[in-house]
Amino acid sequence: MAEHRKFALVPFGERTLTVGSSDPSAGPAHEVTLDAFALADRCVSAGDFHAFLREAPQDVDHTMVDCIDPAFVVHRADGFALRPGCADFPMIQISFWAAAAYCNWLSRTEGREAVYDVTARTADLDLDGYRLPTEAEWEAACRAGAPDPAACNSADASPACRALRAGELGTGAFPPGSPGPVPVGSLPADGAGLHEMLGNLREWCHDRYGPYRSAPQRNPRGAQRGAFRVVRGGSFIDPAAELGPSSRLAAxxxxxxxxxxxxVAMPR
Structure with a gap:
């Protein structure tokens, strides 16, 4: 594997489960069947993303990555730069399509097929490359791991968790005492071996946001049209009570x- 890849892939076999809940924003609950897939055990770090920016600067421009404080990656006259001490923090302030471009680059480094056409803003999830997880895959993985919202980096984080935040460690431009992310993989893994599935960051999923259907589905991939994507997991600004495997937002x-x-995710 390439030296820059700092995550492990956790395999999940084919499974059928009920996703969603009785909450109007996450309902109706419905049955889905998923083919086998794998999900990274942690979010992509700023160090990993900067390796991509350094090796493939033509793939992403400053309109896809916000380098205004409190960014861990900033934009200089000679290109993108990683702030000192920030490599292990998650990559933040990137658009959906910047994340997709990273997936394509990672696919190329391993001889896999690129899933996304960033210029055309299309995707083919039947290819074998890296991609963002569908929201059903994300929820299935989260349910399998059963993370405890009370132990996550949320608005209600414990003192031990808050001590790991960027502002408290003096990295990046998050002010001391303010909410902020913790390094990827720094909190204990859940039952499936996944870190920070709840809290820390809202995670881009592949799907366009749309209402659920009540009928059983196989490998659902979201709405056919729309500029809003699903984000899952909540973040360091969200109350722990609002976090859970079925909670979903549009972005x-x-x-x-x-x-x-x-x-990142990929088929198995």
């Missing part, structure tokens, strides 16, 4: 915000 795919990040 404009060009949004670049300090509470957004991503982890």
């Amino acid at each position: 404009f795919e060009d949004t670049k915000c300090e509470v957004y990040g991503f982890r």
Whole structure:
């Protein structure tokens, strides 16, 4: 594997489960069947993303990555730069399509087929490359691991968790005492071996946001049209009581915000 890849892939076999809940924003609950897939055990770090920016600068421009404070990666006259001490923090302030471009680059480094056409803004999930997880895959993985919302980096984080935040460690431009992300993989893994599935960052999923259907589905991939994508997991600004495997939000795919990040998936 390439030296820059700092995550492990956790395999999940074919499974059928009920996703969604009785909450109107996450309902109706319905049955889905998923083919086998693998999900990264942590979000992509700023160090990993900067390796991509350094090796393939033509793939992403400054309109896809927000380098305004409190960014871990900033834009200089000679290109993107990684701030000192920030390599292990999650990559934040990137659009959906910047995350997709990273997936394509990672696919190329391993001789896999690129899933996304970033220029045309299309995707083919039947190819074998890296991609963002579908929201059903994300929820299935989260349910399998059963993470405890009370132990996550949320607005209600414990003192031990808050001590790991960027502002407290003096990295990046998050002010001391303010909410912020913790390094990827720094909190204990859940029962499936996944880190920070709840809290820390809202994670981009592949799907366009749309209402659920009540009928059983196989490998659902979201709405056919729309510029809003699904984000899952909540973040360091969200109350723990609002976090859970079925909670979902819509985000404009060009949004670049300090509470957004991503982890990668691939078929098995």
